[in-house]
Amino acid sequence: MKKRKSILEKKISRRKFVKNSVYTGLALGVFPGILTYPSNALAESFGANINWRQAEGSEITVGLIPAGYFKNLANVKSTFEDLTGVKLNIEMTPPAQIRNKAMLDFSKKTGMWATNCTDPMFYYLYEANGWVDRLDEYLENPKLTDKKWFDYEDIQASWRGTTSVKGVPYGIPFDGEATCQIYRKDIYDKAGIKPANTLDEYLSNAQKIHDPKNRLWAAAVRGMKGAGQNMYIYPSILAGYGGKWFNSSGKMTVNTPEAIGALDYYVKLQKSFAPSGVSNWNWPDLADAFGQGTLGSYIDANSTAAVINNAEKSKVVGKIGYARWPKGPSGKRVCSIWNWSFPINAALSEKDKVATWLFIQWACSKETQAATSHKFAGAYKRVGVNRNSVWKNSDFQSLMSKMGDNFVDTSIKSYNQDTDADWRPRTAKWPAIGGEMATAIQSALVGEKSSSQALIDAQAKIDKLMMG
Amino acid sequence: MNPSVKQEKSFAIMLAAPSVLVLIITTTFPILYLIWSSFQNINLAMPMNDGFAGIENYIEMFKDKQYWKSFRLTIIYTVSTVSLQLLIGLGLALLILRIPKAQWVFRLMAILPIVLAPVVVGLFWRTLMLTPDFGIVDFFTQAIGLGSHAWLSEPKLALFSVILIHTWQWTPFAFLVLLASLASLPSDLYEAAKIDRASAIKRFFYITLPLIRPAIIIIVIMRSMIALSAYAAIYAATRGGPGTATEILNLYAYRTSFLEVNFGYGSTLAVFILVVTVSVATVLYLIRKKNN
Numbered sequence: 001m002k003k004r005k006s007i008l009e010k011k012i013s014r015r016k017f018v019k020n021s022v023y024t025g026l027a028l029g030v031f032p033g034i035l036t037y038p039s040n041a042l043a044e045s046f047g048a049n050i051n052w053r054q055a056e057g058s059e060i061t062v063g064l065i066p067a068g069y070f071k072n073l074a075n076v077k078s079t080f081e082d083l084t085g086v087k088l089n090i091e092m093t094p095p096a097q098i099r100n101k102a103m104l105d106f107s108k109k110t111g112m113w114a115t116n117c118t119d120p121m122f123y124y125l126y127e128a129n130g131w132v133d134r135l136d137e138y139l140e141n142p143k144l145t146d147k148k149w150f151d152y153e154d155i156q157a158s159w160r161g162t163t164s165v166k167g168v169p170y171g172i173p174f175d176g177e178a179t180c181q182i183y184r185k186d187i188y189d190k191a192g193i194k195p196a197n198t199l200d201e202y203l204s205n206a207q208k209i210h211d212p213k214n215r216l217w218a219a220a221v222r223g224m225k226g227a228g229q230n231m232y233i234y235p236s237i238l239a240g241y242g243g244k245w246f247n248s249s250g251k252m253t254v255n256t257p258e259a260i261g262a263l264d265y266y267v268k269l270q271k272s273f274a275p276s277g278v279s280n281w282n283w284p285d286l287a288d289a290f291g292q293g294t295l296g297s298y299i300d301a302n303s304t305a306a307v308i309n310n311a312e313k314s315k316v317v318g319k320i321g322y323a324r325w326p327k328g329p330s331g332k333r334v335c336s337i338w339n340w341s342f343p344i345n346a347a348l349s350e351k352d353k354v355a356t357w358l359f360i361q362w363a364c365s366k367e368t369q370a371a372t373s374h375k376f377a378g379a380y381k382r383v384g385v386n387r388n389s390v391w392k393n394s395d396f397q398s399l400m401s402k403m404g405d406n407f408v409d410t411s412i413k414s415y416n417q418d419t420d421a422d423w424r425p426r427t428a429k430w431p432a433i434g435g436e437m438a439t440a441i442q443s444a445l446v447g448e449k450s451s452s453q454a455l456i457d458a459q460a461k462i463d464k465l466m467m468g
Numbered sequence: 469m470n471p472s473v474k475q476e477k478s479f480a481i482m483l484a485a486p487s488v489l490v491l492i493i494t495t496t497f498p499i500l501y502l503i504w505s506s507f508q509n510i511n512l513a514m515p516m517n518d519g520f521a522g523i524e525n526y527i528e529m530f531k532d533k534q535y536w537k538s539f540r541l542t543i544i545y546t547v548s549t550v551s552l553q554l555l556i557g558l559g560l561a562l563l564i565l566r567i568p569k570a571q572w573v574f575r576l577m578a579i580l581p582i583v584l585a586p587v588v589v590g591l592f593w594r595t596l597m598l599t600p601d602f603g604i605v606d607f608f609t610q611a612i613g614l615g616s617h618a619w620l621s622e623p624k625l626a627l628f629s630v631i632l633i634h635t636w637q638w639t640p641f642a643f644l645v646l647l648a649s650l651a652s653l654p655s656d657l658y659e660a661a662k663i664d665r666a667s668a669i670k671r672f673f674y675i676t677l678p679l680i681r682p683a684i685i686i687i688v689i690m691r692s693m694i695a696l697s698a699y700a701a702i703y704a705a706t707r708g709g710p711g712t713a714t715e716i717l718n719l720y721a722y723r724t725s726f727l728e729v730n731f732g733y734g735s736t737l738a739v740f741i742l743v744v745t746v747s748v749a750t751v752l753y754l755i756r757k758k759n760n
Contacts, residue, residue, distance in 0.1 A: 100726045103512060103729065107512060125513055128513070128515065129512060129515050212601075215601075223621075224707065225706075225711075226707060227727070275599075275600060275602070276616060276617075276618045276621070277599045277601070277602075277603075277619075277620065277621055278621075279618070279621040279710060280594065280618075280620045280621050280709070285595070285599075289602075428514075429514075430513075431513065431727050431728055431729050432513060432727065432728035432729070434727075439709070439711055439712060442710050445710070446618070446621050446622060446710035446711065448710060448711045
């Protein structure tokens with residue numbers, strides 16, 4: 001039997017090689033789509049009237065935190081690379097370290113990260129140092145942005161507010177959250193109560209279900225010291241009491257009667273109805289306690305819904321309800337306004353800045369927001385999508401409604417009606433001020449100082465910081 | 469000098485040069501940079517004020533009430549943790565020495581806390597052990613009628629708790645060193661003392677203690693250095709709180725540098741910690757040298 005030669009054994013003559021090369025060249029000349037087809041099809045699926053391949057050949061590194069929403073983004077990164085021809089590296093850094101690493105990168109102008117997920121409270125500091133580019137110039141440049149397609153205004157307005165400095169955008173929000181009441185619907189129903197409409201009602205509700213002897217504490221909020229912990233909750237209570245961070249002459253004032261009233265309320269709530277160690281609790285502790293059935297309600301981010309609905313760890317799946325922040329004595333209800341956003345590192349080369357802007361547009365687009373949420377193939381579906389249009393999408397809504405009673409309505413109303421960009425004091429000195437306020441709040445929560453004394457001491461320190 | 473000796477010396481320098489260079493780059497240069505920074509205004513929140521500050525940061529440090537509070541806490545923390553480790557470690561070593569069999573089990577158990585990362589230890593104690601109403605320590609205190617306590621939320625208890633956490637992690641180190649030292653003591657001295665009818669207490673104070681003094685000094689030197697540079701476990705357990713009740717100097721320097729982004733003043737605090745640590749190490753080293 002004649003043995004067939006393998007392809008490696010076959011000898012290719014020079015004549016054959018030249019002939020094949022000419023045919024291949026002609027084919028590519030006549031039908032260039034053979035090479036470009038996949039990216040063109042992808043570009044069409046993104047619908048933007050820009051040249052997605054204008055930064056082709058660039059390589060950028062993006063700093064993210066190891067959270068589910070960014071892991072989903074990392075999972076679809078090949079879409080971006082195929083679309084733009086830009087090589088995308090992703091580095092995951094824990095949230096406690098990412099701000100420090102970013103600041104070192106920015107201040108030393110190393111350009112280590114083209115962009116990184118950014119805490120909105122840091123934009124005044126970044127802007128003051130010229131570390132990030134203003135993005136209106138990118139948004140308004142038709143070569144870089146198809147305004148109609150990107151639809152910047154579709155992104156939650158309050159989130160856009162927090163990532164702008166004096167009206168100029170410096171970051172584009174990718175994922176965020178709003179705080180709301182999260183309560184045990186079965187316990188509330190049994191006690192014949194409804195979620196609170198006011199802060200006072202929240203206390204009276206707590207009074208009705210508080211039963212620590214049977215390991216049920218009625219209510220709790222974050223108490224741990226930190227700009228992102230107790231200083232994440234206190235600003236909402238302060239705003240509910242009608243307090244403001246800056247007085248009419250622009251001076252930062254933290255010891256007003258409204259501020260003292262708000263801190264007194266915070267102390268009363270925690271001391272009366274929360275487990276005794278709560279002044280050292282962060283959101284995972286609250287979610288764990290709620291999931292184990294020992295908390296009747298807590299006020300925290302709607303994104304914690306993913307944790308308390310994890311059937312493997314939570315005993316309360318199917319018994320959860322959500323409601324907006326209770327109104328304060330001023331008649332206002334003010335939730336948190338947290339989001340992770342992407343700026344452009346000013347230390348980059350022009351070509352890399354274009355590549356980074358393409359990445360930001362891709363990541364924050366309606367298409368990628370959907371692809372990393374309700375259309376994501378994996379088990380984890382993102383909750384904190386950035387766009388109103390996605391929140392109105394019926395597929396997304398039907399997925400989110402599984403989080404519990406009234407989740408979608410509470411989230412949409414909280415995003416759109418319950419907060420403003422000045423929820424926390426926006427200044428370049430936020431890192432120091434956030435720390436001082438967190439220390440003062442905890443001093444009052446643990447009874448080391450009265451609310452009034454804690455805030456008087458904080459005012460003295462803040463005066464010094466603002467002068468320095 | 470003999471040419472071959474000279475040649476050998478040059479060869480030795482050549483061999484040592486790369487590691488010396490790496491050491492200079494990774495240790496000496498950062499320390500020099502830190503000292504330089506401590507004389508500068510480097511505040512990322514106020515970039516317009518950046519520049520040479522002279523000794524301004526040092527003057528501010530001595531006027532800073534929080535600095536004095538943190539310094540006092542650092543001394544309390546270091547002295548208590550080192551003393552407790554030494555006393556408990558010695559007690560355990562004396563006890564285990566009397567157990568004729570299976571000492572290796574205790575040695576193995578003693579290694580476990582040491583190999584844990586301090587941040588893991590801090591989180592473990594914060595969540596599993598010391599959480600009021602939910603933690604194991606609270607379970608026992610409630611069971612024996614002492615009630616529930618906010619171990620990490622009440623200022624005085626919080627300081628006690630972070631001292632306890634550090635002591636729990638590092639007492640096994642003292643225990644292992646002292647056990648090895650005790651095991652190597654000559655038995656004839658004890659036999660002679662017994663013949664002379666020396667009591668157990670006298671044997672301990674006049675024979676055991678003087679003979680294990682070198683081991684004790686080594687423990688004090690090493691444990692003091694570690695206690696002075698403690699950070700991760702306290703940060704994970706309390707973040708320096710409640711308020712600033714457990715904010716030792718390292719945590720204060722961290723807060724100043726990385727949360728308040730005032731790198732100039734933060735460097736001044738770090739230089740001070742360096743001076744304290746080197747001074748303590750030098751004094752203890754001189755004591756050890758004198759005893760030898």
